[in-house]
Amino acid sequence: MTTALNTDMYEFTMLRSAVADGTADKAATFEVFARSLRNGNRYGVLAGTGRLLDAIEDYRLDTDTLDWLLDTGIIDPATREWIGDDWTFTGRITGYREGELYFPNSPVLTVSGRFGEAVLLETLILSVLNHDSAVATKAARIRAAAGTRTVIEMGSRRTHEDAAVAAARATAIAGFDATSNLAAARAYGIKAVGTAAHAWTLAHRTEAATFDAQIAALGVDTTLLIDTYDIETGTREAIAAARRAGRTGPGAIRIDSGDLALESKRCRRILDEAGATTTRIVVSGDLDEHTIATLTDAPIDGYGIGTKVVSGLTAPGFVYKLVEIADTNGMRPVSKEAEGKRTVGGRKRAWRETTAHGHAAIEHVATPMGNATPQCVGGELRNLIVELWDGSRTDRSTVADARTVNAAAIAELRDDALAVHPGTPTVLTIVTEPR
């Protein structure tokens, strides 16, 4: 399935105008960045890069697609001819590694090529990076709030069925321990988990029959959902069922309703009194970093995170802006001056400066005409931009790689950057403008 029509129409009408006046063949550079962080976030997590490279590999303007574009009058014969057959993106893409953090004006992706080919990728690039980074950023905040407790992504039912797969992938990059989503587990090698819903209990006459049947099928290490009728009774029934299977308690119980702080304490006491001290308690129900922060003292072993990590998110506001284009005198930096939407022209380089204590402090972004590599005293300067595509795909980093990148970048943050309440970017961006 080609991704070529996962786009705004204006990319093709711009190409049409550009073919007509010769702009299509000019060398051009586009940059992806966000003007600010949203919702008082102190950092953003870049995610989607690997999925984007997959999508660009799947971007095919086959005869069928081109015929449709011609028949509808979106492109004209000259544009059809310019595109040719077997179109693939032959330009160059560089960018931050997937999982890396970003701050206002971080040049997270740079696309160079002929204007006509680079413009076609705009919508696809922004869709993937905006969606996946929104999820990964939220997930990183939740991961930090949960500390060492297990965090499981289970939001599939609250978002589009394919967005769900990308969301599970993004939460894995941000350090979640597992997902409920099987397509993501299969495609990206993420650990999948799941046992039963309330329907399973309702399908039986009693919780005893429910739990006996589940333990018989899935083993006594399974997680029993104990809140269909009454949480205390459910917990006692779970213990009784485990005992009938020869153990003091099941692997875990899950509470999906009620006051989770109170209920988890009550369940823990019942479990401990019955000797089921190793039975884990997993809770779920509209959780995010804010609710998790209120549960740090509760005897909880794992969180199931659904709605709040896949929906209701503010997109990071990544934009794709032309920053330079070929002119008679070589590459000309360009910038926009619309109110509140000013941009800085020119292809950028970027480094993150850490202090002598190893804390991320400054994001240096430089245009070619700006200063050379910035100097820093005592700390270190880390280049942020790597090659991803050069004529064809050159980067094949995995989800596991991105997870490692993310963990390392998060580890560089000062502790206060991980607070859950709204704040300001924890790293200061310094853009060196042309002199």
Added chain:
Amino acid sequence: MTTALNTDMYEFTMLRSAVADGTADKAATFEVFARSLRNGNRYGVLAGTGRLLDAIEDYRLDTDTLDWLLDTGIIDPATREWIGDDWTFTGRITGYREGELYFPNSPVLTVSGRFGEAVLLETLILSVLNHDSAVATKAARIRAAAGTRTVIEMGSRRTHEDAAVAAARATAIAGFDATSNLAAARAYGIKAVGTAAHAWTLAHRTEAATFDAQIAALGVDTTLLIDTYDIETGTREAIAAARRAGRTGPGAIRIDSGDLALESKRCRRILDEAGATTTRIVVSGDLDEHTIATLTDAPIDGYGIGTKVVSGLTAPGFVYKLVEIADTNGMRPVSKEAEGKRTVGGRKRAWRETTAHGHAAIEHVATPMGNATPQCVGGELRNLIVELWDGSRTDRSTVADARTVNAAAIAELRDDALAVHPGTPTVLTIVTEPR
């Protein structure tokens, strides 16, 4: 591409337990409903039904998928055998027509079949209906606020690349006039629009050159984006370019930044003074029903709606609950008692009652053991539930059909239901519980 793994793992582990204890073959009924409307919405718009039926047709448990499920230990050989080869859903699905409104506890979809087959569809059903209905509900509110002005969906870059296609479809159902998304235009026959981005202007030395080239390629009826540098200058350049092409003004100008109320008035005056009285003004930039409500007096002809109709939305909270299952005495209604999550058992019927003035007033939801068809005096009673699948797909309603259903249902609402500020459901749901 099969949709079978677009699911939470627990559907398959439940099936495994259910195969082991015989529950898998029991006749069962599941119901989709929302406990409440979100964000103070006065109504919800059901969308996704047609796309869901497509997805259920694409749900195939092929050998490859089954081997993976077996190899990972998610299912066991007995479950593999129960599923068999060439699995398709052979049960029955009924529900509200796509585009219909819903209120708290409206039974928007009912799935009957063997427990084992109906349980497998849960996640897919909820993903599609939650996502598409969230977008359609927001879009209907925006459509109402915009009155007779043109509304264009252009949010693709702010959401997952495939969710974008579904979102464009949902906004068309809710009455939007066009979309920027080409995949949606092609798949669903929705009108696509688009001309150029700021990059097109930046790629040229002057706005004059930009607009001349665009008019040469796309015709003088095109929409010129006039806010790259200065809105007033851009407007005058747009008029000048149209004049060079022999017309008093271009088809439209678009303003994508600044104070849209002020700028649209300024642009209108400049256009009118130049005789370009038929040039339309289209505005965009983080618009939703609330910002549109502040622009009713501005001389605006069309709104481009992006971020706010595709992202940051609260999912409707549709759930998929077992409401009855076969027992020795026939079908047994079942219900859950968890705190704040109580359900009503039994297969439901539903009617919407309109007053003598034709206004929607009451949503009657009845269980089989409840009252018979409710009586109403003076008004009318409209059955809400139609057949969608009976062994195989029986409903092939189009996006155009759903749009018609939606327009008719919205037309039944009292005027105050279309207010943009938060309120309560405009139709009262009366659930007749078993006596």
